Amino acid sequence: MEIICKDRVFTLKNGSDVLLHTNANTPMVYVGYGEERVEMYRGNFKLEDHLLERRPLTLTSARVTEQGTELDLEGQLKLLVTEKEGAVTLTVAEKAEGINRFWLHVEAAEDEHVYGCGEQMSYFDLRGRHFPLWSSEPGVGRDKTTYVTWRSDVENGGAGGDYYNTNYPQPTYVSSRHYYLHMDTTAYGDFDFRNPRYHELQCWNVPGFIRIEAAPTFVELLEKLTAFLGRQPELPEWIYNGLIIGAQGGNERSFGIVDKSLEHGIKVSGLWCQDWCGKRVTSFGKRLQWDWHFHKEMYPDLPKHIEELHARGIKFLGYVNPYLVNDGELYAEGKKRGVFAKKADGSDYLVDFGEFYCGVVDFTNPEAYNWFKDEVIKKYTLDIGIDGWMADFGEYLPTDDLVLANGVSPMIEHNHWPVLWAKCNYDAVKESGKLGQVVYFMRAGGTGSQKYCTLLWAGDQSVDFSRHDGLCTVICAALSSGMVGCGLNHCDIGGYTSLFDNCRTKEVFLRWAEMAAFMPVMRTHEGNRPDTNFQYYDDDDCMKQLARLVDIYTMLAPYTKTLVAENAAKGTPVMRPxxxxxxxxxxxxxxxxxxxxxxxxxxxxxxxxxxxxxxxxxxxxxxxxxxxxxxxxxxxxxxxxxxxxxxxxxxxxxxxxxxxxxxxxxxxx
Known part of the structure; x- marks a missing residue:
């Protein structure tokens, strides 16, 4: 990388390739002031910006000092440009009052390709589109031309979504010109790659810094990016022993499905019971009692049954998320301890999760963070022998009338929340000495998930072949997240979301399973409406075919382990473009x-x-x-x-x- 600074001109080049350029007449930074309006309905967000001012900032002065290159942009912003070990950082040293909008122009090439921005479901190459960066539900259908999306929008408060909606946004991209750019912000962003001459990167605050680094190859570039962001640890050895079976309904039914699967020759590595904590039936389908301890009626003596599974070489997985339902035992305990985020009037902020309400554990409060880590994850999960869990959600932090313990605006903490949630899980596992033995998988993410998330899953696909919400989106999700440092990804075999008479078929299930045999983890899910969707254990032929696919997966284990190790050591993703x-x-x-x-x-x-x-x-x-x-x-x-x-x-x-x-x-x- 070359920094050129003279005569009120600043240019950043990678070889002969110009990445940034500004002078007395050409701005690369714009700033402004806006007032946002944010509406949330069950994790689906509508964001509008009333932009009161946007103005270009040209270069007033540029000088080289011992600290680096200082850029004065009309007295409104001062940037310090430094280079260390090949990485160039533009740090905001000073900013004027009244600025809460920021735009950066990065020089582009017409034939350039761009990847990343977190986990994207619809488009791997981001060129030609813009990508709002805000953690949310990804949508059901995700295509405004389809019936399912239309009904989701009309009947569920805009829940249909669009191509850019994602659980895991991240202000990082990788260019085909062999560089990456990362913006240090957790505010709402919008990375716009539509202009043939420049990329316009927007955020609703002034970022702390912008980091750019280049490498001669993409493998080397990802190694540098993950050295900066962090890397996922290796998966537990037991993962590769077979299928993780998703089953629900209590001890007899769930453990019975394991027995039936084994009888049909399906190798089983784990039993995943998301309803270990109890069930709650809503209009959406079968959901859970969000009170994170084992349900004594549905799963009596669960610790004993887990021990019995372990004796057979099979692990047990559960489910946890960072919210507590307000009619549960843990909510009552948490309320006494004051662990929940508040409204301005001092009452607990309760979030609508779809016909039930939950408190938001305030992870910016050290006492709340430690209580959830120690008393919920360790005591009620790890200490009874659970070997893994779906660490769900993280996207629902409200922004209206929410007061956090650290005093930071929820508009800034919203995109940070999935990372705090990941870190809470990571700390619980690491402090228990079980990192490398336990796996938790997440759909929400952000900058920092690379270090704190042991495994991603691609979220709640529809149970079909649809272009923007079906099987193929799993591929895009894995490739895009791999380009920002999360190279371990997997999916619900057969999809999850079944609404508006859209039901899983045997064909959908098997096509999904045959793909999953060539992924780092194989795991099934019964879906949100198990009774109306195809289940492999109800079909002898499907069990026979699934046994073959799982055996192929286990035969590939020596190869897969080397890929997972490479991801942990160098950040090279397992599933690669x-x-x-x-x-x-x-x-x-x-x-x-x-x-x-x-x-x-x-x-x-x-x-x-x-x-x-x-x-x-x-x-x-x-x-x-x-x-x-x-x-x-x-x-x-x-x-x-x-x-x-x-x-x-x-x-x-x-x-x-x-x-x-x-x-x-x-x-x-």
Whole structure:
């Protein structure tokens, strides 16, 4: 990186590539003042900005000092530009009063591709669109042209969502020009990549700093990015033993599904009972009693049953989120201790979660944070032998009339909340000495999730093949989150959300399962309406096919473990975009429905209904079809894709060829 500063001109270059530029006539920073209006309905947000002022700031003076390069922007902002070990940081040293809006222009190229901004579901390449950065429900349908989205919007307060809605926004992107940019802010942001000449990065405060770093390859660039942001630890060894079964309904039913699955040859690594804490039925479907201890009627003697599972080599997983229902025992205890965020009048702020109300544990209050960490996660979860859990939610922090213990505006803490939630889980596990033994998986995230979240899951997809809310969004979610440092991701096999007569089919389930066999974790979910959706354990043929897919997953374990270790050591994601290894291939930069599973497997999931063949693109290498042994060169090919056989290709010359050949020998065609 080269910093050029002379004669009231500032330029930042990466080689010959100009990234930032400003002078007396050309602004790169704009500032202003706005008044936002935010409405929330059950985690769905409507944000409007009444912008009162926006003005460009040109460069008044630029001088080199011992501390770095000082930029004075019309006396309104002063930036200190420093370089350390190749990373350039623009730190806001001073700002004028009355500024709460900030825009940065970054020089762009017309043929540039951009990735990241957290976990994106609809578009992997962000170029040509803008992406509001605000943690929320991702929406049901997520496509304003579809019936499901329309009904979600009309009947559920705008819950249909759009392409940019995400549980996990992050003000970080990676450019095909081999640099990343990170903005230090948790305020609402909007990263706009529509202009052919520049990227406009907006946030509703003045960021602390902007960091830019470059590298000759994307693998090296992600290593640098994750050295800065943090890296996920390796997964527990037991994960790779088989399927994590999602089951509900109490001891007899849930443990019975495990027995039935084993009888049909399905290898099982864990039983995940999200209703371990009790159930609550709403118009949305079967939900939970948000009171985080085992339900003595549904799961009597649960610690004893967990011990029995452990004796069989199977783990038990539960469910926890950072809210407590106001009719529960833990809410009553928390209220006595004063752990909940308040309204301005001093009363507890209760959030509507869909026909029930919950208190928000105030993680900015050290006493509240420690109480939840020690008394809820450790005492009621870890201490009874639970080996993992869905650490759900984190996106619902209200912004109206909410008072936090640290005095910071909820408009600033909202996007920070998922990270505080992740850290609470991380600290509980680490302090218990169980990091590397226990896994918790999250859908919400932000800057810092890289270090504190052991595993992402792609949230609540619809139980279908829809373009913006179905199976294919899992691929985009994994690729985008991997580009900002969260390289461990997985999904609910078969999807989760079933509304408006949209029900899971056997085909949807199996297509999802065949993809999940080539992901770091395989886990099923019965969905929000189990009784009206296809369940694998009700179909003997499906159990037979699932047993095959789970066995393939376990056979791949030695390979997968090396990928997970590489993610922990260097930040190289397990599921990778094609350009991570084929940088000279232009097509690889726009492919979002295929991925590299490590360096040696290319996976092209079938994400449309009724297909027996599938068109795949193979980058420049020699490839062998995993199921038939047929050889393929670079290019577009139509290949067999019967149900259960997602198109997978092995790279010629792989050191894992013997393992891949053994899978073909056992399960090939």
């Amino acid at each position: 094609l350009f991570l290894q084929y940088e000279d291939d232009p097509r690889s930069y726009t492919e979002q429905f295929e991925y590299l599973y490590g360096p040696d497997l290319l996976v092209a999931p079938v994400w449309q209904s009724g297909k027996t063949e599938w068109e795949v693109y193979l980058p420049s290498d020699e490839w062998t079809h995993l199921w038939t042994g047929e050889h393929y060169a670079k290019g577009t090919h139509t290949v067999p894709a019967e149900l259960g056989d997602t198109p997978v290709f092995c790279r010629k010359g792989s050191q894992w060829a013997e393992l891949f050949d053994s899978i073909r020998a056992k399960y090939g065609k």
